[in-house]
């Protein structure tokens with residue numbers, strides 16, 4: 001069994017989502033000691049934004065020499081995702097959505113013919129063989145009924161993307177209100193870490 005662990009917070013050891021994503025991976029590793037874990041830190045090794053040259057090369061145009069390493073990085077990111085049975089993602093909220101580093105990764109794994117296709121009945125996801133678990137960390141509160149609920153574009157966006165590519169086993173563990181104050185932060189982190197510990201392990 002293979003697990004792909006992705007982090008995208010720029011806050012290094014101070015990051016909440018990194019602590020929670022690590023706890024999720026620990027939980028799954030303890031349950032399956034033979035688990036093969038691949039780690040990708042999107043802030044240490046960021047993927048470039050998509051370019052026109054990149055898309056042309058993906059459609060068979062001869063790539064310019066300077067695109068070689070980018071295409072290799074793109075293939076590596078997609079291969080890692082395709083071969084993973086479980087994907088754990090640390091996803092902080094920055095300006096109401098995911099970090100651009102995580103969006104750049106999604107641009108490399110949402111690939112027509114690989115993770116989705118257009119069939120006679122419209123789009124069809126091809127990545128349904130995976131479990132995806134997302135550790136979200138948000139400074140404020142965005143739950144249903146709150147004044148800021150409509151500004152939530154982390155969980156809603158990731159739900160859309162992963163559903164589009166066929167993932168049905170999609171879970172979220174959230175630490176909310178971490179910027180409201182130190183007590184809120186401690187409580188939110190403790191609750192999220194406990195949820196990670198209690199995660200269904202199979």
Ligand SMILES: Cc1cc2nc3c(=O)[nH]c(=O)nc-3n(C[C@H](O)[C@H](O)[C@H](O)COP(=O)(O)O)c2cc1C
Pocket residue numbers: 009010011014015016017018091092093094095096097137138139140141178179
């Ligand atoms: C650049 C930046 C933008 C942020 N934007 C928001 C935001 O729009 N809404 C929010 O509730 N919190 C926001 N925050 C607070 C973070 O969501 C919060 O600190 C969270 O813990 C970040 O996850 P991390 O600790 O894993 O980096 C922002 C933080 C940073 C650094």
